[in-house]
Amino acid sequence: MPRKKLFEPLSVLPDPDAVKSVAAEQGFDRGITTDTQNAKIPNMKPLPTERRKPKRNRTGRDAQLNLKVTPACRTELEAVADKNNWGLGETLEHLLAYWKKTRID
Structure with missing residues (x-):
């Protein structure tokens, strides 16, 4: 018996104007573009360009000691x-x- 396909690939993409109108009706109209090459992700923070300083002090202590305490x-x-x-x-x-x-x- 052949397996059932859970998802069928879309042979035709939906009309971009129809997608825009449905998105606007649902409140998702900000930042929508049909230009997929130059699309920007809204509210995306830029990556930091400089590295943060490490929060730990380098002390030269390199032996580990595990203790059970209250x-x-x-x-x-x-x-x-x-x-x-x-x-x-x-x-x-x-x-x-x-x-x-x-x-x-």
């Missing part, structure tokens, strides 16, 4: 980092240095 601990660590304008790795380094300096053996 949400409260993470919030506190991020608060310290944000307050001092540090990354999380730098914050950990400062906290370890402080701990070494103040601990009593």
Whole structure:
């Protein structure tokens, strides 16, 4: 048994004026053109020409450390980092240095 075709290709394109009038009736009349060679997409933003600066600081830290912490601990660590304008790795380094300096053996 032959397969049914879901879609039949259009042998004749619709009349451009008819398309324009239907589009105008439905409220899609702005920016419609029948000139497909020079058609512009409405509301299209131009691509940026210059690259954005990376948001991350290059610190030389390249070892990864994954930790399981409580949400409260993470919030506190991020608060310290944000307050001092540090990354999380730098914050950990400062906290370890402080701990070494103040601990009593």
